[in-house]
Amino acid sequence: ILNVEQSPQSLHVQEGDSTNFTCSFPSSNFYALHWYRWETAKSPEALFVMTLNGDEKKKGRISATLNTKEGYSYLYIKGSQPEDSATYLCAFLSGYSTLTFGKGTMLLVSP
Amino acid sequence: EAQVTQNPRYLITVTGKKLTVTCSQNMNHEYMSWYRQDPGLGLRQIYYSMNVEVTDKGDVPEGYKVSRKEKRNFPLILESPSPNQTSLYFCASSFAGGSTDTQYFGPGTRLTVL
Secondary structure, X not given: OXXXXXXXXXXXXXXXXXXXXXXXXXXXXXXXXXXXXXXXXXXXXXXXEEOOOOOEEEEOOEEEEEEOOOOEEEEEEOOOOHHHOEEEEEEEEOOOOOEEEOOOEEEEEEO | OOOEEEEOOEEEXXXXXXXXXXXXXXXXXXXXXXXXXXXXXXXXXXXXXXEOOEEEEOOOOOOOEEOOOOOOEOOEXXXXXXXXXXXXXXXXXXXXXXXXXXXXXXXXXXXXXX
């Protein structure tokens, strides 16, 4: 079983703060890195799928970068809002079909 | 509406009583997968299916069975449930099992085995 680490485990910020999380994964046999957003009592929803070293993706105030050579991805949220409160999951695809998830970073944004 | 549905959403059962959790998608996706979520652990893959009649084990397949007789359905079968299978289960699907395909998750099934 592959090791996918996310840090920090949880984060509490004030509305308007910018924040970032890290996802670390094995640097060998890389196929793709997924980011999902998971709100309490809902299903995980896809944010990004990243496949190339140096990839940068953006969706509104959320963006992500990818470094496959060193095995990490950053997720950034600019100007956090209370509605951004959720658990953010990354998942590493090493083979054609097996997606390994990290334990997630739980974000709480206070008004 | 494009969606993945699971039934039941909640289930309390007893040890040894066979059960099936259904999963259905209406997006004509080839790839379907089952995960379980436990406190302190990430989503762990149980089984996946690349297409009809093609299934394979994920990271934690013990105690589970699946079948893929139709493209839209991927039921999860617990032949003899045990308390350590108490968990939150998610079904997911994607167009194919390739690296660029995001997965669409069902609403989850919370299972308690007494």
